Each structure stands twice: as C-alpha cells, then as structure tokens.
Amino acid sequence: MVASKVRDMSLKDRGMLQIEWAEMHMPVVSRYIREEFSKNKPLNGVKIGAVLHVTKETAALIRTLVAGGARVRLAASNPLSTQDEVAAALADHEGVEVCAWRGMSEEEYFSCIRWVAEFEPNIVIDDGGDLHSTIHKEYPQVAERIWGGTEETTTGVIRLKAMEREGVLKYPAIAVNDAYTKMMFDNRYGTGQSSIDGILRATNILFAGKTVVVAGYGWVGRGIALRARGMGARVIVTEVDPIKALEAVMDGYEVKPMMEAAKIGDVFITATGNKKVIRREHFEVMKDGAILANAGHFNVEIWIPDLEELAVRKRQIRPHVTEYTLRDGRRLYLLAEGRLVNLVAAEGHPSEVMDMSFANQALSALYIVENKDKLEPRVYRVPREIDEEVARLKLKAMDVRIDELTREQVEYLQSWK
Ligand code: ARJ
Numbered sequence: 001m002v003a004s005k006v007r008d009m010s011l012k013d014r015g016m017l018q019i020e021w022a023e024m025h026m027p028v029v030s031r032y033i034r035e036e037f038s039k040n041k042p043l044n045g046v047k048i049g050a051v052l053h054v055t056k057e058t059a060a061l062i063r064t065l066v067a068g069g070a071r072v073r074l075a076a077s078n079p080l081s082t083q084d085e086v087a088a089a090l091a092d093h094e095g096v097e098v099c100a101w102r103g104m105s106e107e108e109y110f111s112c113i114r115w116v117a118e119f120e121p122n123i124v125i126d127d128g129g130d131l132h133s134t135i136h137k138e139y140p141q142v143a144e145r146i147w148g149g150t151e152e153t154t155t156g157v158i159r160l161k162a163m164e165r166e167g168v169l170k171y172p173a174i175a176v177n178d179a180y181t182k183m184m185f186d187n188r189y190g191t192g193q194s195s196i197d198g199i200l201r202a203t204n205i206l207f208a209g210k211t212v213v214v215a216g217y218g219w220v221g222r223g224i225a226l227r228a229r230g231m232g233a234r235v236i237v238t239e240v241d242p243i244k245a246l247e248a249v250m251d252g253y254e255v256k257p258m259m260e261a262a263k264i265g266d267v268f269i270t271a272t273g274n275k276k277v278i279r280r281e282h283f284e285v286m287k288d289g290a291i292l293a294n295a296g297h298f299n300v301e302i303w304i305p306d307l308e309e310l311a312v313r314k315r316q317i318r319p320h321v322t323e324y325t326l327r328d329g330r331r332l333y334l335l336a337e338g339r340l341v342n343l344v345a346a347e348g349h350p351s352e353v354m355d356m357s358f359a360n361q362a363l364s365a366l367y368i369v370e371n372k373d374k375l376e377p378r379v380y381r382v383p384r385e386i387d388e389e390v391a392r393l394k395l396k397a398m399d400v401r402i403d404e405l406t407r408e409q410v411e412y413l414q415s416w417k
Contacts, residue, residue, distance in 0.1 A: 004091035005112070007084040007101040015056075015089030019063070022056035025351035027397035028359040028390065030060045037068030042366050044069030049121030051075050051113055051131040052152065053343050054082040054100040057354035059090050064362050066095040073119040075112035076100035077127040077152075080336065081343035110134065117142055123365055124149040124171075128297045129156035136163065136170060143170035148368035148375055150174045150361055154187070154218070155273050155297035157379070164379045172375035174364045176357070179382035181390040183219050186357040190349030192223025194342035195269060195295040196231070202320040202335045202345040203291060205267070208232030213265035215258065216272035217244040220295055224269055225253055236261045238277075258282055267291045269341075270301035280306040288330040292338070299338040307334065320345040355397075359390045 023030035037043065048070045052058045062072050072095065076082045082100040091098040097119075099112035113131055116124075117139045124146060126132050132151070135143050148171055151157050157177045163169040176182055196207070212233040214225045225235045225248070237253045238261055239245035245255050262268075262282035266289070270277050273296050283306060294301045308314075311324040320341075322334045336344035348354070363386045368375070395402065405413070 004098045005101070006087040006091050006098055007082075009088050009091065011085035012088040012092045015059075015083070015085035015087070018056040018083065018086055019059040019089055022351040022354075023060045023063075026057065026060045026355035026358070028355045028393045029064050029362060030355075032393050032397070033359060033362050034064040034067045037064055037362070041069040042369060046070045046123060046365075046369060047119060047121045048072045048123045048125060048365065049116040049119050049131065050125040051077045051116060052125065052127045053077050053348055054087045054090070054098065055343070055348050055354075056083060056086050057348065057351050057358065059086050060351070060354075061358040061361055062090060062096055063093070064358075065365065066093065068362075068366070070365075071095050073097045073116050073121065074100065075116045075131075076104065076109065077130065078339060078343060079104045079106065079109045080339050081348065083347070114138065120145065122147050123368055125152070125361060125365065126150070126156055127152035129159035132156065132160060132163070132173065136168060140170070146171040147372040148172040148174065150176045150364045150368075152357065152361065153177050153297055154183075154220075158273065160379050164377075169377045169379070171377055172368070172380060173378070174368065174380050174382055176360045176364055176382055179360045179387045179390070181387050181394070182357045182360050182382075186349060186353050187219035188223035188226075190223070190353040190357075191220045191271070191295055191342060192227040194346055194349045195220075195224050195271075195293065196227050197347075198320075198341035198343075198345035199267065199269070199291070199293050199335060202293075202318075202341070203333075205291070207267075210234070210266040211236065211264055212267045212269065213238065213258075213261040214253075215268070215270045215277050215301070216274075216296075217241075217248045218271065218273075220271040222251075224271060224295060225251070228269075229253075233267075236265065259285070262286050265290060267293065268302075269293050269295055271295045272301055273297065275300035276303040277301045279303040280310065283307055283310055283326070283332060286330065286332055289333070291333045291335065293335040293341040294338050295341060297340065302334065302338045304334070304338050307332065356390055356394055359393065360386060363389065 082102040087100045157175045210233045212228040215238045237248040238258045313325040315323045
C-alpha cells in the first residue's frame, strides 16, 4: 500500500463502486473463476507483475488473481487510460500495489513499468509489450527467473513473436490476444462499440450520414465498420492485405486507397497496428472539419509530427478534441492525442467483453503455474481447453444452452469411410 503511486487516495470509495458495477457484468472472472481461486488458492505466494489499462474491468481481474493467493504489482499500459478512482481503490487492496495515474508523462510511464520489473515477478501480464520489452532489455536477470508471461493485445503479440524469431525471448509467453474467445469478441465487439463510444463522448457528432473511413480490416476494423454502418454511416475501408480487402468488399463496404478516402472522409479511425497510416499527404487533402481517431494500441497510426508541422494554429476545443488549423484555413480535429480513443475518451470496452478476455488471462496465469516446468521460451497459443472453458462459462452466465453430439455423431465424424 505504501509503495503505490496514484492520483488521489480519497477517490477510493468511488472507485470501489465502479469496480462493483464492472463485476456485476463480469460473472466469469468475478464469480466462477474467483470462487474456484478462493477455494483452492492455486496462486498462493505467486508474484504477478502486470501492465494493463487501469480500469474497473482490470480491477476485477486483479481481485480474482489476489483471491487465488497472488501478490500483484500493477502499472498503467497507457499514460492516458487510467481511471484514477479505480487506481485508488486497487491501491487500498491487500496484496496489490499500483503505479498509475491519468496524464502521466512518458518518463513516468516507463518508471512505473520498471517498478513492476523490480518486483521480480514470477509471472508477467502485459498489454502492448512494453513490460516484456523493458524486462528483456533492462532486467535480463529478472527475465531469467520468470516462469512465463501473457500478452493481452495484437501489438504485444507481434512484438513477442519478433523476440521469438530473433531468439532473444527468455520465458514462455502465452498470446492471450489470439484466443478465439478474446480476439473475435474483445477486438471486434469490444472495440467496435467502445471506439465509437469514445468518439461520441469526445465530439457528440451524429454518425448517421457521415462518411467514416476505417483503416485496417482485422478484427478491430471489422467491429468498428460494422457498428459505424449500423449507426447509419457510409463506411469506407482501407487495407494493404488483398484477402482482408476482398472480405471488406464482400461484407458490403467500399474499399479505397487512403489517398482517395482522405479526400472524402468525415471521420477517420485507424486500426492497423502500424505507423504513419494517416500522414502528411493525407492531411493535405482532407476536408475542413475532418475528425481523426485511433483505435490501435500506440499513438503512431495518425502521424502527429506531420500534423504539428502543417499546422499554423493548435487549440484545445473541448476535452479530447484538439483542433489543428492548416495554412489554407482547413481545420482537422485530432481526438485523444491520437491514443486509443476508446480508453482515453470513454471507458474502454464494456465489462461483458473484458470478462472473456480477462478469464483467458486468469486461466493462462494458472496454466503457467501448473506447467512452468514443461514450457519453453516460445510464444504459445492459449490452450484450446481454456478457450472452450471460457466460452462454456460465458454461455452458462448468459443462461444459453447448446446441444451435445450423440455417440453416433461422434463416430460419424471420426470415420473416414
Ligand atoms: C482493460 C481494456 C479495456 C478495459 O483488451 C483490450 C486490448 O486488447 C487492449 C489494447 O491496448 C486494450 C484492452 N482493453 C479494452 N478495454 N483493458 N479495461 N475496459
């Protein structure tokens, strides 16, 4: 408790109410798995270092890990995404230390991540890969002793696979992002709703009738395109992958190069995981009033240095809306400083979908404890059994029942004759 660094401890009661609200909608993590963990204490004495967005949903996960007997040190996975009241409530918790406040500098952000590394955790849970990367670069002795790690998001998994490829990965890593019950739900339905929620809270614009350009048609882009269309927007998708581009066409969207989409879009939402997706040449042709938002993990998709260079004036119009006036008088509006618009301008994904993502996290942490002697320093998929268990528990919570194969059907599926 003493070691925690948060904005204001007097917010803790308010934070606890938010956590209760989240947990009401997270039956898998905060009821089923927590009950099991409380009973059997499978994480007894395990030190977990976590770098996650410090939200009410993350709090539900942390409380479940602690119920299982773990001690947790938690830092923010983005300088602007922390819910300060939740950070205070968590810092007040037995067994939890927190380093997170909204609006921290880049330097403070990394100092909190180092503080998690210095905990010498047995297990590391990361979102985006900054913890994995910092430990590998700066704390090799700590890395040697880590049993295993998990990774919440696509960007982090890409970085872990690069480490694996270059032969530098020091501990086994489970790509929680790639579980079906994560990627197909959190990335699609979670981001689809929460990114639009962030844009609406920041701007209060009407989506109906707008031309919305979605850059990237992975799970995140698909979800955003789907929800934007559902609200009456005309959706244009940009892609570099021919298969995904074709899928977008077949799903009924217009597909164009960014250079053409730039001229006609009212709202731009990036979801590629890459850098400089919207840059100088695009800003130069955009319409007066165009709105720019990012849904990807890092603030590099909309290339802000170009925008800064092109602008003759910059004003904060309202929270999370920065106006850039270009030389010819056109005004472009950047939301949430180009960081994940859903977590900065809204509250991130709804609890219901984080319930599935974080159930995968909790069960993957347990899997590492149980299999630490067998696992090698590689990137692993979430075991199929965990994925199916998460789906089963979610269905149970939703009171949805499904059929079972008959013996005859099982035999039919197994026969090749
Ligand atoms: C915590 C959240 C929330 C939320 O699972 C999502 C993902 O892949 C991350 C990309 O950085 C963000 C993470 N995420 C979305 N919403 N994490 N609480 N409410």
